[in-house]
Amino acid sequence: xxxxxxxxxxxxxxxxxxxxxxxxxxxxxxxxxxxxxxxxxxxxxxxxxxxxxxxxxxxxxxxxxxxxxxxxxxxxxxxxxxxxxxxxxxxxxxxxxxxxxxxxxxxxxxxxxxxxxxxxxxxxxxxxxxxxxxxxxxxxxxxxxxxxxxxxxxxxxxxxxxxxxxxxxxxxxxxxxxxxxxxxxxxxxxxxxxxxxxxxxxxxxxxxxxxxxxxxxxxxxxxxxxxxxxxxxxxxxxxx
Amino acid sequence: xxxxxxxxxxxxxxxxxxxxxxxxxxxxxxxxxxxxxxxxxxxxxxxxxxxxxxxxxxxxxxxxxxxxxxxxxxxxxxxxxxxxxxxxxxxxxxxxxxxxxxxxxxxxxxxxxx
Ligand SMILES: Nc1nc2c(ncn2[C@@H]2O[C@H](COP(=O)(O)OP(=O)(O)OP(=O)(O)O)[C@@H](O)[C@H]2O)c(=O)[nH]1
Ligand SMILES: [Mg+2]
Ligand SMILES: [Zn+2]
Ligand SMILES: [Zn+2]
Ligand SMILES: [Zn+2]
Numbered sequence: 001x002x003x004x005x006x007x008x009x010x011x012x013x014x015x016x017x018x019x020x021x022x023x024x025x026x027x028x029x030x031x032x033x034x035x036x037x038x039x040x041x042x043x044x045x046x047x048x049x050x051x052x053x054x055x056x057x058x059x060x061x062x063x064x065x066x067x068x069x070x071x072x073x074x075x076x077x078x079x080x081x082x083x084x085x086x087x088x089x090x091x092x093x094x095x096x097x098x099x100x101x102x103x104x105x106x107x108x109x110x111x112x113x114x115x116x117x118x119x120x121x122x123x124x125x126x127x128x129x130x131x132x133x134x135x136x137x138x139x140x141x142x143x144x145x146x147x148x149x150x151x152x153x154x155x156x157x158x159x160x161x162x163x164x165x166x167x168x169x170x171x172x173x174x175x176x177x178x179x180x181x182x183x184x185x186x187x188x189x190x191x192x193x194x195x196x197x198x199x200x201x202x203x204x205x206x207x208x209x210x211x212x213x214x215x216x217x218x219x220x221x222x223x224x225x226x227x228x229x230x231x232x233x234x235x236x237x238x239x240x
Numbered sequence: 241x242x243x244x245x246x247x248x249x250x251x252x253x254x255x256x257x258x259x260x261x262x263x264x265x266x267x268x269x270x271x272x273x274x275x276x277x278x279x280x281x282x283x284x285x286x287x288x289x290x291x292x293x294x295x296x297x298x299x300x301x302x303x304x305x306x307x308x309x310x311x312x313x314x315x316x317x318x319x320x321x322x323x324x325x326x327x328x329x330x331x332x333x334x335x336x337x338x339x340x341x342x343x344x345x346x347x348x349x350x351x352x353x354x
Pocket of ligand 4: 031035110
């Protein structure tokens, strides 16, 4: 007897599940988290649109981070170009070619972890596939989510992609050296829009060209390692 | 389009459940989707149409989506923050937290059991 709708069909059995559909990704992310904790490394999930300047942020970080041991994984649909760029500035890197998948998931990151070219690291940067939508919904086991948003993308992006900005522990506003050429871009408006989609956002204005914000970014990373950084308050949602 | 990979995970879970119950077929699948889940209901439905053809037990299954609106509340005094406002409580000045709206849930399935 169907209990839920009373339809009287003797063969219908309702089964209550109430589980996250991505539960198996969550489990693998938890396993990755153990890897990171075991190796004492801070893992950053760096997300943003195609061309937002994610790889440029990491190149700049390599030049300015002193003694810290950095490593990277770069997710890309078709090439390993970003991994090559990072190796060129001295960051041991593995490219993850996703084929048709528009995001990294915990399984892809785990596979890359096991053939990574490093032993110990202070910071592991996981450059996600350039995409402002779905990378946000797959937990990789990261310590923190960072979203790069370049000033040329327009100040309305937080309102159009609230899912991505909601999960950001830090928003890096990149390419700020270009602001003098962008009379239509009002930073105040961008800050206001961010405040409507993510509570108490931490924001750093950054430029790989002028070096603005690099110190602050590195200080924020160091704070993560010692547990001082993060958002103004605990972030996380109803089911995360 | 990540709706395909979400449907794939869904189908694996549903199929395993159906086999465990020795079901003849899956009749209905109910999924809860939050407004801020990042999963689009229409796209999920079209991905489902495609995938159910490949899972014999689900060939005639219906996918029902329960849409869950997002709600932000103050973590201190529980006041709700209206849509489109700054996510900070006007009374306590504390950042709000999401009370609901990021769910991607398998609620229940209905099985035809011999
Ligand atoms: N003016 C300026 N240009 C920048 C800056 N950072 C990056 N760019 C340029 O923006 C373009 C894209 O930079 P990338 O670092 O490749 O961006 P990405 O986000 O890694 O791109 P994908 O991985 O392909 O999604 C390149 O032409 C960079 O030279 C910056 O701070 N200022
Ligand atoms: Mg890149
Ligand atoms: Zn995707
Ligand atoms: Zn492992
Ligand atoms: Zn309050």
